[in-house]
Amino acid sequence: AQSVTQPDIHITVSEGASLELRCNYSYGATPYLFWYVQSPGQGLQLLLKYFSGDTLVQGIKGFEAEFKRSQSSFNLRKPSVHWSDAAEYFCAVGVGFKTIFGAGTRLFVKA
Amino acid sequence: GAVVSQHPSWVICKSGTSVKIECRSLDFQATTMFWYRQFPKQSLMLMATSNEGSKATYEQGVEKDKFLINHASLTLSTLTVTSAHPEDSSFYICSARGGGGSSYNEQFFGPGTRLTVL
Numbered sequence: 001a002q003s004v005t006q007p008d009i010h011i012t013v014s015e016g017a018s019l020e021l022r023c024n025y026s027y028g029a030t031p032y033l034f035w036y037v038q039s040p041g042q043g044l045q046l047l048l049k050y051f052s053g054d055t056l057v058q059g060i061k062g063f064e065a066e067f068k069r070s071q072s073s074f075n076l077r078k079p080s081v082h083w084s085d086a087a088e089y090f091c092a093v094g095v096g097f098k099t100i101f102g103a104g105t106r107l108f109v110k111a
Numbered sequence: 112g113a114v115v116s117q118h119p120s121w122v123i124c125k126s127g128t129s130v131k132i133e134c135r136s137l138d139f140q141a142t143t144m145f146w147y148r149q150f151p152k153q154s155l156m157l158m159a160t161s162n163e164g165s166k167a168t169y170e171q172g173v174e175k176d177k178f179l180i181n182h183a184s185l186t187l188s189t190l191t192v193t194s195a196h197p198e199d200s201s202f203y204i205c206s207a208r209g210g211g212g213s214s215y216n217e218q219f220f221g222p223g224t225r226l227t228v229l
Contacts, residue, residue, distance in 0.1 A: 043204060043222035097143060099218050101154045
């Protein structure tokens with residue numbers, strides 16, 4: 001069955017430090033992959049998506065993600081985290097006509 | 112990009128009453144709309160999928176008589192929580208998909224509706 005795994009429930013990084021959030025998926029075909037961010041009490045905001053082509057995808061707010069088929073991974077990165085990046089991050093995969101979400105990773109940013 | 116709205120953004124109601132939440136695609140025709148429920152500090156759980164003009168398909172464990180979904184037009188779907196109880200309090204998010212068929216088309220998410228049942 002298709003699934004999305006985000007191994008880290010929460011991560012704490014210092015402001016200005018680099019960030020990598022992990023995401024692994026289980027899907028037989030080439031997946032459609034997404035990263036969303038959700039601030040407390042808010043809806044989802046799409047950070048970036050991968051459908052095909054270049055495996056390094058640039059998104060909004062300085063985020064990027066790399067699709068690695070051999071590792072079934074789609075990790076999200078940012079070179080320098082800002083305090084405003086503190087939020088919940090969801091990795092998701094498009095399967096059939098549904099979107100399957102990972103459990104999410106809560107990012108804390110310390111001064 | 113495509114815009115999806117939800118109304119209301121939050122609602123408080125008494126136990127036993129029914130609440131209707133609207134989901135609209137503002138600038139595209141949504142052949143399929145999805146309803147999700149999100150508990151605090153948890154991920155989104157798909158409740159049901161609705162196609163315009165047909166009955167919704169509910170995920171396992173979701174009570175179809177409690178969560179009534181109507182997708183009467185290509186731009187509007189409604190979720191009615193009937194006889195709401197405190198355990199129905201949650202964050203409800205809709206999404207909409209254009210195009211057709213069974214292949215994946217990107218979904219666009221609404222801002223969510225916070226339901227609190229007293």
